[in-house]
Amino acid sequence: MTSTAGTAGSAAPVGDQADSGADLELTDVTKSFGDFVAVDNLSLTVPSGSFFALLGPSGCGKTTTLRMVAGLEQPTSGTIAIGGSDVTGTRAHQRPVNTVFQSYALFPHLSVGDNVAFGLRRSGKSEIARRVADGLDLVELGHLADRKPGQLSGGQQQRVALARALVNRPSVLLLDEPLGALDLKLRRQMQLELKRIQTEVGLTFIHVTHDQEEAMTMADTVAVMNRGRIEQMGTPAELYELPRTAFVANFLGQSNLVPGTVVDRVTKSGLLAVDVSGTRILVPEVRSVRSSGGVLVGVRPEKLRILVGDQEPTPAENVLGPGTVTDVSFMGVSTQYQVEVRGLGTFGVFAQNLLGGSTVATGAEVRLAWSVDFTFALDGADAPDEGTVDLDDEP
Incomplete structure (x- = not known):
């Protein structure tokens, strides 16, 4: 239904832009x-x-x-x-x-x-x-x-x-x-x-x-x-x-979140070095909710790119892997990959279909790379799956 509340003189008449509504x-x-x-x-x-x-x-x-x-x-x-x-x-x-x-x-x-x-x-x-x-x-x-x-x-x-x-x-x-x-x-x-x-x-x-x-x-x-x-x-x-909690990171779009521990502060460059299952990952300190202890390192699926064969990352990129492509889904404007990285779980990757479709097959061994600038870190006390859809709770 549409309620029929009283009028307000300060509100803008329909079609006029002279006044705004109230705060x-x-x-x-x-x-x-x-x-x-x-x-x-x-x-x-x-x-x-x-x-x-x-x-x-x-x-x-x-x-x-x-x-x-x-x-x-x-x-x-x-x-x-x-x-x-x-x-x-x-x-x-x-x-x-x-x-x-x-x-x-x-x-x-x-x-x-x-x-x-x-x-x-x-x-x-x-x-x-x-x-x-x-x-x-x-x-x-x-x-x-x-x-x-x-x-x-x-x-x-x-x-x-x-x-x-x-x-x-x-x-x-x-x-x-x-x-x-x-x-x-x-x-x-x-x-x-x-x-x-x-x-x-x-x-x-x-x-x-x-x-x-x-x-x-x-x-x-x-x-x-x-x-x-x-x-x-x-x-x-x-x-x-720049989500600040795992709930926001997962509920507003999709995120890849993995646990790590801050091991160093690279003061001159404003970066934190985080150990993620033995791999050194760099995170801009301004994009981290904490600068010490346990964190969840995060990156959005569309920020990731898949490295195959002898492809190498740039000096400004983080890298995780190797991993195995477990699923490929054609979505029209993009292709969604699921990549299982040993010891860390499954990562989602969204790749634009600039060349007309998927370029990596299921079963391929790959690595994942993304710009340091797109990395964020959340409180390690957050549950990595907080905010994701629970199919058992869906009506």
Whole structure:
């Protein structure tokens, strides 16, 4: 369903870019259901006019956080402020927010135009007509105003739900897995469409999702949640290129993580020397969460390259191996290799198909090389598989 919360004078009219939505601030927010703590002492600030994503697996607390912002749940403790005003104790309809859920909840007996107008009943008729027209134009559905929801595709219905939320001129628009019911191709199209709309209207968007690609495609800032807390927050590029925990490294994309021990600090070059099962691996100190003791050395699959035969690494590369290619999967734009390195486990390697397909066969003996600059190191106390998908837990 799409909530029909009250309007906010400071929010940007649909189609205008003059003003941004309000900032959102959560301070020490905790939400408990009996003995279960769904959100644990959460504090964050979302700047006005930004596209902010709460990313995490099922049960991490992201939807509960969104429902507290919407006023559908009350925090056990802590405060929530929108545009500098404390809204913690106010009801949902009194807050300057609207929510778009995964289920569109359009009224099947009403036309598209009447669905969009549903929350504008207190406005004058001419004002309603203008705002509905502006809202439908924004989502590029003005030509379908007289149709019924049943005559629309899933993507069109989601855009109607979005227009219905936007015409109320909320200070903050909340999006709870809004693209989850769409197929992959349409979902990707809608990701770009949502970003376009957010940029055009300039409102504050808070997007909850478990889809890493969705968060990285649309959001200016991503907060990765785990067990009711924020593990790490930053731009998509920052989180991907420099994760600070094993959970973030594994949940946001894929990572190869192997245990090692820091054995030396190469002070002049700003590098740490790490012993990984007898091999010396160099890690930029600024890319390591600790400079001594046990660490998890990490590298993303697309940063690796496979060395076969007499191919040699460059002086600026780390090398592990030998290993054996155990699986080759053609993925279209790339080929995914699985390489078993004795004593360290299996490494994933993504290679662009610049030459038209796989170039290394299953069973080949290879080595793995990658730039020192792309190496990162995490706390050795982290579990290497933290944040990976557990197939036994999937519905």
